[in-house]
Amino acid sequence: MGRIQLKGVQKDFGKVTVIPPLDLEINEGEFVVFVGPSGCGKSTLLRLIAGLEDVTGGVIEIDGADATDQSPGKRGLAMVFQSYALYPHLTVAQNIAFPLRMAGLTRDEQARRIDNAADVLNLTDYLDRRPKQLSGGQRQRVAIGRAIVREPSAFLFDEPLSNLDAALRMGMRLEISELHKRLETTMIYVTHDQVEAMTMADKIVVLNAGVIEQVGSPLDLYDNPRNRFVAEFIGSPKMNIITGAHAEERQATSIGIRPEHLTISSGSGDWKGIVGISEHLGSDTFIRVDVAGVVDTMTVRAPGKLRLAAGDTVFLTPDMENLHRFDKTGLRIK
Amino acid sequence: MIDNSPEFRVKRGIGLTLMLVLLAFAAVPTLWVLILSFRAPMAIFQPIWESPLALTLDNFFKITRSNFPSALMNSFITAGLSTAFAMIVGVPAGFALAKARLSGKFVASWVLLLLRMAPPVGFVIPLFLLYVNAGLIDTYMGLVFAYMTLTLPLVTWSMWNSFAQVPDELIEAAIMDDANLMQAFLLIALPAARPGAVAAAILAFLVAWNDFFYALIITRSGTATAPVAVMNFISYDSVDWASIAVASIALTLPILPLMAIANRYIVQSLSGAVKG
Ligand SMILES: Nc1ncnc2c1ncn2[C@@H]1O[C@H](COP(=O)(O)OP(=O)(O)OP(=O)(O)O)[C@@H](O)[C@H]1O
Ligand SMILES: [Mg+2]
Numbered sequence: 277m278g279r280i281q282l283k284g285v286q287k288d289f290g291k292v293t294v295i296p297p298l299d300l301e302i303n304e305g306e307f308v309v310f311v312g313p314s315g316c317g318k319s320t321l322l323r324l325i326a327g328l329e330d331v332t333g334g335v336i337e338i339d340g341a342d343a344t345d346q347s348p349g350k351r352g353l354a355m356v357f358q359s360y361a362l363y364p365h366l367t368v369a370q371n372i373a374f375p376l377r378m379a380g381l382t383r384d385e386q387a388r389r390i391d392n393a394a395d396v397l398n399l400t401d402y403l404d405r406r407p408k409q410l411s412g413g414q415r416q417r418v419a420i421g422r423a424i425v426r427e428p429s430a431f432l433f434d435e436p437l438s439n440l441d442a443a444l445r446m447g448m449r450l451e452i453s454e455l456h457k458r459l460e461t462t463m464i465y466v467t468h469d470q471v472e473a474m475t476m477a478d479k480i481v482v483l484n485a486g487v488i489e490q491v492g493s494p495l496d497l498y499d500n501p502r503n504r505f506v507a508e509f510i511g512s513p514k515m516n517i518i519t520g521a522h523a524e525e526r527q528a529t530s531i532g533i534r535p536e537h538l539t540i541s542s543g544s545g546d547w548k549g550i551v552g553i554s555e556h557l558g559s560d561t562f563i564r565v566d567v568a569g570v571v572d573t574m575t576v577r578a579p580g581k582l583r584l585a586a587g588d589t590v591f592l593t594p595d596m597e598n599l600h601r602f603d604k605t606g607l608r609i610k
Numbered sequence: 611m612i613d614n615s616p617e618f619r620v621k622r623g624i625g626l627t628l629m630l631v632l633l634a635f636a637a638v639p640t641l642w643v644l645i646l647s648f649r650a651p652m653a654i655f656q657p658i659w660e661s662p663l664a665l666t667l668d669n670f671f672k673i674t675r676s677n678f679p680s681a682l683m684n685s686f687i688t689a690g691l692s693t694a695f696a697m698i699v700g701v702p703a704g705f706a707l708a709k710a711r712l713s714g715k716f717v718a719s720w721v722l723l724l725l726r727m728a729p730p731v732g733f734v735i736p737l738f739l740l741y742v743n744a745g746l747i748d749t750y751m752g753l754v755f756a757y758m759t760l761t762l763p764l765v766t767w768s769m770w771n772s773f774a775q776v777p778d779e780l781i782e783a784a785i786m787d788d789a790n791l792m793q794a795f796l797l798i799a800l801p802a803a804r805p806g807a808v809a810a811a812i813l814a815f816l817v818a819w820n821d822f823f824y825a826l827i828i829t830r831s832g833t834a835t836a837p838v839a840v841m842n843f844i845s846y847d848s849v850d851w852a853s854i855a856v857a858s859i860a861l862t863l864p865i866l867p868l869m870a871i872a873n874r875y876i877v878q879s880l881s882g883a884v885k886g
Contacts, residue, residue, distance in 0.1 A: 374787050
């Protein structure tokens with residue numbers, strides 16, 4: 277249960293094509309993350325799968341059956357919204373019970389499932405509260421609780437953590453990952469935070485202007501980006517992109533090198549530069565270096581104890597194994 | 611911070627005086643009417659200090675023997691029914707206008723606004739002619755229908771606004787939970803917009819309750835509402851001020867609790883009580 281296939285799915289809003297025909301296959305039990313910049317169509321794609329938007333063209337299959345014209349409630353999918361979308365006039369227990377009520381379950385069965393979900397999500401003490409009386413993290417849990425009691429064949433999350441503060445976000449990230457491990461249910465998760473994508477996903481789908489740029493495992497995308505867009509989008513800090521003479525001498529329009537694939541030395545190396553700002557994170561130091569003939573400041577990852585003053589002259593040497601070359605359309609040259 | 615500068619005190623003094631003057635404008639006539647209603651008929655035109663004890667309950671007994679109580683009942687029936695019907699039609703209409711992907715919403719908003727702004731005279735003449743032909747003059751149905759030209763646009767318009775404040779995601783969540791549209795509307799959207807709905811119902815009731823013009827034109831003796839019945843206390847040779855005073859109190863009392871509720875809900879619906 278939980279296999280979702282998109283075949284030539286297209287979405288237009290009026291005359292604007294937001295998603296040109298697209299194919300995608302999501303396997304049973306997979307944790308799939310849609311990432312991409314704001315406005316690239318992640319939410320739209322998720323809503324198409326949910327049935328909250330009608331497709332302009334193409335077919336959506338869930339577990340092998342055509343679900344394109346099925347109403348959202350009948351697709352067996354549960355959604356967790358960015359704003360949580362808790363019913364404000366209902367208590368936590370009633371919120372979680374709502375889908376069960378709609379499904380016509382007996383009161384006993386409802387109570388059993390609510391208790392179970394509350395137990396898993398640490399909500400037992402809050403069952404009689406209203407959403408207004410809960411913290412952001414608790415609301416998020418209620419929203420997840422409302423989704424899991426239905427025992428859906430897949431979960432759809434639309435940026436569920438973006439309203440939480442950084443510490444809470446990290447905790448919830450782990451909780452959702454653990455939930456996935458335990459339930460082994462397909463999860464589709466939308467985010468524009470590539471750290472969330474890297475840490476949670478089995479499979480990342482990188483979207484750009486409604487087009488799938490690449491699909492693959494986090495490390496696959498990291499090590500073998502298909503094009504410059506993916507190379508730049510995945511990884512933090514961003515991959516350094518160099519155009520001009522340094523690229524041309526390697527028969528490419530542009531070359532890319534990640535901060536950790538540059539060696540910094542005060543003696544000698546390939547590229548000479550001047551140290552700018554250093555960011556000390558403790559374990560690592562990210563050093564900005566202005567290299568002659570390179571437009572953007574380059575970022576280098578160095579050990580945490582390295583101390584360089586702004587204005588020092590340094591030399592950078594790229595690790596040739598991990599240097600990516602891109603042609604003029606942005607595709608990576610293998 | 612407490613500002614004790616003389617300048618501030620002068621400003622505050624002026625402010626307080628202004629407030630008291632305004633309050634007096636509102637309160638003095640009400641008090642006066644209240645006193646009038648207890649005055650013996652001969653004492654009505656005397657200053658209160660000349661005959662402070664000329665007080666009586668006769669005015670109240672007298673009015674119960676007139677046709678005013680039945681007119682009050684007519685007011686209740688027509689204002690109540692026109693509010694109920696306006697809610698039955700206007701609340702779902704407001705929901706549809708707020709949430710459905712419709713073209714022509716812009717036109718709808720103009721039509722509704724026009725209906726709300728247009729003076730009643732514009733409606734009453736065609737309605738009158740229509741009613742004469744349809745035999746609806748002096749009927750509940752006629753008056754209720756006439757009031758709905760006031761209450762329905764009001765309810766639709768304000769519920770449109772109330773439902774617009776209910777997040778789309780709330781309704782989508784219900785739809786995902788396999789609620790049908792009716793369930794999403796009745797179980798989720800409507801409770802979420804409850805303050806707005808209560809406020810709309812009360813405002814609609816008050817509009818109909820306070821109407822004089824429609825009832826004057828459309829009703830005769832059978833279904834005359836209380837504001838029209840007050841006219842009966844004015845005859846060619848005299849004006850029964852005491853009865854008019856009692857009638858105004860009878861017209862005001864029922865709306866006091868409504869005002870209290872409406873006040874609370876209007877504040878709530880303005881401050882956007884709907885938050886996930
Ligand atoms: N109902 C709609 N009508 C018209 N255009 C829409 C509608 N919904 C979305 N769009 C457009 O479709 C595009 C994709 O929107 P979508 O919400 O899917 O982006 P997103 O990737 O989720 O962005 P974000 O990260 O900001 O949430 C945007 O350009 C948006 O303006
Ligand atoms: Mg989005």
